[in-house]
Amino acid sequence: MPKPDGVTAPWYTVKSFDYRVNWMQRQHLSVCYMGDAVPQSSPDLAPNCLALYLGCKGEEGDGTVWCEPFIHDLERDDFVSDENNFYWQFTLRLLREIVRLGKGKFLAHFPDLIEGLDTLAGMRDSQSLLMDMIDSPDWVHRQLDRITDLYFKYYDVLYEMGKDETGGSIFWAWGPGRTAKLQCDFSAMIGPEMYGEFMVPVLQKMCDRLDCVIYHWDGPGAIPHHDHILGLGNLKVLQWTPGSGTDPEYDRRWWPLYHKTIEHGKRVLIGVSGSEDEVTQRLLAMKRDFGPKFKSFMFNTWMPSEKAAKNLLATISD
DSSP, rough: OOOTTOOOOOTOOOOOHHHHHHHHHHTTTTTOOOOOOOOEOOOOOOOTTHHHHHTTTEEEOSSSSEEEEOOOOOOOOOOOOOOOOHHHHHHEEEEEEEEHHTTTTTBOOOOOOHHHHHHHHHOOOOOHHHHHHOHHHHHHHHHHHHHHHHHHHHHHHHHHHHOEEEESSEEEEHHHHHSSEEEEEGGGGSOHHIIIIIHHHHHHHHHHTTEEEEEESSGGGGGGHHHHHOTTTTTTEEEEEEESSOOOTTTTGGGGHHHHHHHOOOOEEEEEOOOOHHHHHOOOHHHHHHGGGGGGGEOOOOOSSSHHHHHHHHHHHO
């Protein structure tokens, strides 16, 4: 199906419902899912869907969607949950189609809701929110509590619609029960003390209401919060993303972080890219270094053929 004019991110666009449905089906046609990989499609609209549901407008850009802030005055501007919100209704329509068309073929992946400071920054803008945390901390705490409550208002509906026949659900990885990815990319702009005050209570409250939690840990600026993250109960997996302009996930530079994470009882999710031989050698190097801890990793990778994938699985398996 031809891509509509102006569509730069097919996996997010709201410019054509029919195109989204067509694209969600076509993405699986030439892929063989092996190992723990699961065929899935998502009704995603942006890397911050909750901000869209609560009042932001999405601007489609080069391969992504930006959420336009709308809280400019703390006393006057506010956010509300509107059942008739365009983005929420679009998500529900897409999810119904995923469930209908995917039956027996592929599963429903959660949209990227996002939460906490990242969602509030999407509605307020990051620079203003940084000042609010100093000048109006009580306001920030109140809004974070509201965002958490509203997150589950949407999450619960999506989970009930999209869960599989066992009650399992997916964000990046399949998990039994209520699975979610949590994050705080905003944390790169604050220190551990502020992270502990504003974000840790939000994350722990959310972890307590979920079964399988993956934390998206993004960039060197977020490393100072490692101890806070490891202290979160019911958090099962850290997904490390080094960010642009630095060494990739599989680089030895990050291995001490992985050792520490696994020693604290968490698992690690990373991507491993390269040619067939490069991916194999990179994984074998990690297997030699981590030994039994290697089984605490989930690797997201690709091979050019089913044969190559089978060879990789055989090579790295015990």
